[in-house]
C-alpha cells in the first residue's frame with residue numbers, strides 16, 4: 237500500500253487527498269461512522285424492545301406495533317439525516333476512484349456495501365445513501381414486526397381477545413373445509429383444497445401484488461436447504477405494505493381457515509400469528525425434505541402449515557416445483573402441483589415435505605401461514 241500513491245488532478249476533493257495514508261485514515265473513519273450508525277440503530281431497537289412488553293400490556297397489538305414503527309421510523313430518519321450531513325460525498329467519491337482503494341471499497345472492506353456510490357454524482361450519491369438507509373429501515377421494520385408478533389405469540393395464552401378475532405375472520409372462510417378434511421388433517425394427512433371463495437380475479441390481483449412485494453422486500457435464503465428461494469415476512473397489522481383491499485381481503489380469508497379447523501375439533505387451542513411468509517422459487521430453486529417444526533427447536537410453536545399457491549398458468553410437467561408430501565408413518569409420497577388458488581394443510585411437526593426444483597424461467601409463489609398452538613392456561 238505504501239508505494240501506491242494517489243494523484244490529485246480530477247476534482248477539488250481529489251486534490252485534498254494526495255496523501256494515501258490520509259485517504260485510508262479518512263475512509264477508516266467513515267467505516268467507523270457506519271459502525272456508529274448501525275450501533276445507534278441497534279440501540280434504538282433495543283430501547284423499543286424494552287418498551288414493547290409494557291406497550292402490549294396497555295394497548296392492542298395493532299396499536300403497539302404502530303407505535304413501535306412510528307418511534308423507529310423517527311429514530312431512523314434522525315440517524316439518516318445526521319449521517320448525510322456529516323459526510324462530504326464529493327470527497328468520498330473522489331477517494332473511491334483511486335485504483336488502489338476501489339478494490340477494498342468494492343469488497344466492502346473500507347465501507348459497507350451500501351456506500352457503493354463510486355460512479356455517482358454527489359446528488360445521486362446522497363440519494364443512493366438515503367435509499368440504502370431506507371432499505372435498512374425497511375429491513376429493520378420487518379425485524380421489528382416479527383418481534384412484535386413473537387411477543388404477541390408469547391403472550392397469546394393470556395390474550396382472550398384473540399379467539400374472537402379469529403372467529404370474526406373465519407366468517408369469511410365459509411365452507412372452505414369440513415369435518416372430513418379436519419379428521420384427515422388430525423390423522424397426519426396433507427389436505428389439498430381449491431375453495432370456491434378464492435375467486436380467479438382476486439387471485440390474479442393478489443399474485444401480481446405479492447410477487448412485486450417479494451421482488452422488493454424478499455431476501456435470498458442463506459440456507460443450503462432452499463438455496464435460490466427468496467422470502468419475506470408479511471405482517472398483517474398496520475399499513476405500509478401497499479397491498480390493495482382486494483389482496484388484503486384474500487389474506488384475511490386465508491387467516492380465517494384455522495378457526496374452521498378449531499370449529500371441527502382440534503386437540504388443543506390454536507393461535508394465528510399476524511404474520512405470513514411469502515416465498516418465491518426460481519431457476520432450479522428447491523427446498524429439501526424437512527419438517528416445519530422440530531422437537532429440538534426452541535420457541536417454535538407451529539402446529540399446522542397452511543400454504544396458498546399463486547401461480548397462474550402453472551404446469552408442473554413444464555415448470556416443476558411440486559410440493560412432495562410424505563406420510564408421517566412412511567409409505568407412498570404424494571406430489572401436489574402448486575396451482576393458483578390451491579390450499580394445502582398439514583401438521584407442521586409430523587408431515588415431512590419438500591419443494592421439487594423449478595425449471596429455468598418459472599417463478600413459483602407460495603403464501604404460508606403457520607398456525608401455532610396456544611399454551612394451555
Ligand SMILES: O=C(O)CCC(=O)C(=O)O
Pocket residue numbers: 515523528543559589590591602604
Ligand atoms: O412452498 C411450499 O410448497 C412449501 C415451502 C416450505 O416447505 C417452507 O417454507 O417451509
Ligand SMILES: [Fe+2]
Pocket residue numbers: 526527528589
Ligand atoms: Fe416447509
